[in-house]
Amino acid sequence: MKILRLLWVFFRIGVMGELAYRLNFVVQLFQSLLELATALAGLAVIFAYTDKLGSWRPDEVVALVGVYFLVGGVIGLVIQPSMERFIDSVRQGTLDYTLTKPEDAQLLVSIQGVEIWKLIDIALGFGVLVVALGRLGERVGAWQAAAFAGMLLAGGAIVYSFWLILATCSFWFVRVENILIIFQSMYEAGRWPVSLYPGWLRFGLTFLVPVAFATTVPAEALTGRLNPQVVLGTVGLAAVMLVVSRLFWRAGIRHYSGASA
């Protein structure tokens, strides 16, 4: 598919920019491992005093941490660098080049930045996930695995749409660079099951900044906590958000090119 081909081109470019620096790999690996160790150490402190957090067993929370790193890695791999680059290009005027290319501008803008070191985070997250599931001793059934994959995709779509909506604001407001940090600050909360938080915070982390859909919901799918209604609801929300973000994007482009509303 054309999208994949273009994504591969940008991927190669992302690799190209970094490969010259082998030391970078070592440093990035160190930093990712340190972040993982920090998260797990935090868990160790908590679970020294209890053997259940809410309804979550320790290894289930470890699995959640794995999902957190996995999804965080995907966001940091393409979504974040592309949106940052897009906001910058609006300010510098180089967005005009993207708009004169014969490809859908939203597509080009969404895959133009690739931060390949985030592959480390994805690998680590996946590794932690596998180890945690192993220790849980549960067999991951076909339904759970499918639900997990589905929730990862839906969660990814929801997070992408959210970032796109935030970034699209730069068509109207100039000083928008910091707006993306909103998600990154709130994403921290995704390391713990969202069900722990009081109702108002749960609401905020679900419907205002969709952190819950990024981490907790896929983890719940994997540990058999989801019912079909939530699964369908999440998929539905993902579809709606993709449409809404697309429409908002189109409105942004129209505004940028001075079309009368």
Added chain:
Amino acid sequence: MGISLPDSPIIHIHDLHKTYVVSEREAGIRAALQSLVHRRTERIKAVDGISFDLSGGEIVGFLGPNGAGKTTTLKMLSGLLHPTAGEVTVLGHVPWKREKPFLRKITLVMGQRNQLIWDIPVIDSFELNRAVYRIQASDYRRTLDELTQLLELGPLLRKPVRNLSLGERMKCEIAAALLHLPQVVFLDEPTIGLDVIMQRRIRGFIAEYNRRSGATVLLTSHYMADVEALCRRVVVIHLGRLLFDGDLSALVERFTAHKTIVVQLGDCRDDLSSYGEVVSCEEGYVTLRVPKAETARVTERLLADLPVIDLTVEDPPIEEVIERVFAQEAV
């Protein structure tokens, strides 16, 4: 859509308008609060009713001072901006619809802004364009070879863009923009900031590309040398309106009311102010400015009255002409 008859213009602009609505706001908290209640806006007419056509294969210079409306017009032609009113078609397409077949046939190069990716070798940015424009491998190779040869890109291709000098970067930017062999080329100040030699090279390249491909080129520039070298036809725009559209020589002809006579005498002792306005006298060369109609008569008198060693009649420099055009004076 997209089929243009051989006689119809490649670019057709009719009564084009672009008005911006800008909100005015002063600094300070009080003004910010005020603006919440009452928004003061100002309408700025960037383009105020211009019309002209371009035929296939023309290289046209688009002249005007800063803020004249050149870049705005270029953006409307390339589909980046919606006109407020008027008609525009390029290659039979309406630009702001941004149809993919249209975008594949045009290209835009902006002098101060780069489309090449900063950290990676030039050739990899080219590859990106190849994928985006869906250029066939054989066509791509052929075009790349030709551009490499014409622009002397050989040693540059494997270098990251950040390691190139300004001139080298510009050459690569232009090459990247032409890989898909567009039929219409929009150049917005392409030689700005370059040294004289590089400017000349790029000019030569554009002329050669136009000759080989028959592409239509619309070029905006501050540098008269660009326009003189490349464009037979110039369109002059000022305050959003067209001041002139025609041959460059006709521009000079129409907007100059004076000629310059340079007389070589032995020294600067004589006072020649009775013949015309004395602009300068250096080492025996006197420069006089006389009304066009009187040129022949003054020349006769000078030759008859004075021991003239040499005498030449010149047009005022084109920069001066253009400046006066903008100031709406006759030169």
Added chain:
Amino acid sequence: MSALLDLYVQHFKTSLAAMLQYRASLVIWLIGHVLEPLIYLVVWSVVSNTRGGRVGGYTTGEFAAYFIVLMLVNHITYTWIMYEYEYRIRHGSLSFDLLRPVHPIHSDIADNVSSKLISLPGMLLAAVLLALLFRPTFHVVLWAVVAAIPALFLAFLLRFLVEWTLALAAFWTTRVSAINQMYFVALLFLSGQVAPLSLLPSPIQAVATALPFRWMVSFPVELLLGRLTPAKAMAGLAAQAVWVVLGLGLVKIVWRAGVRAYSAVGG
């Protein structure tokens, strides 16, 4: 001395105006500063409730008090100076600071304090809201609250000096993010942000006490919560003072070395 004071007043005025421009960023930073203690507040409350209402020396209400006070103390003492210096050194704007006949740390302190003045209302509002939502249990010990004032001042100074010195690492390496990360991880655990220090294994508590981390954040929090005896409070203030003196010395040495390294490359 009066000249220094005058310098601060002037710096203060300009940085206040500058920080107002960054209001949006300050709000976004505020969200992060509220969210992190909030997360741990919730997590520890859950743990506490599972264990019948208390963990170690803390009831559920006392956890809420701990993290709300921690949030405020953290806000009073935090800096972003290491990002600032990385930027300045990379973009060469440090050269301007080096041309001035005053030490750049003064304007940095002024920037830091003025930004906090602007964001303080928001932070206090957050504290009040959290107090309403989580019903913390405060034990107000008057002398301890009074003693907390110099403790907070020393904590702010100490943390600023340490992080300022750390920021100068940018003179010698571009891998500043790795160094910063290591520092922040240490800070996270050893200054009591993940859990009250008394809940951590004793070796870790010992490390936190021996290093300046406890004295940067945890000590003022412990004081304000009334958890320290007068003797411990005095010892703590003394420890802070010692660390501040060490910090001042460190700043001097590292700054001189850093400037030498910077000028050697031509800035």
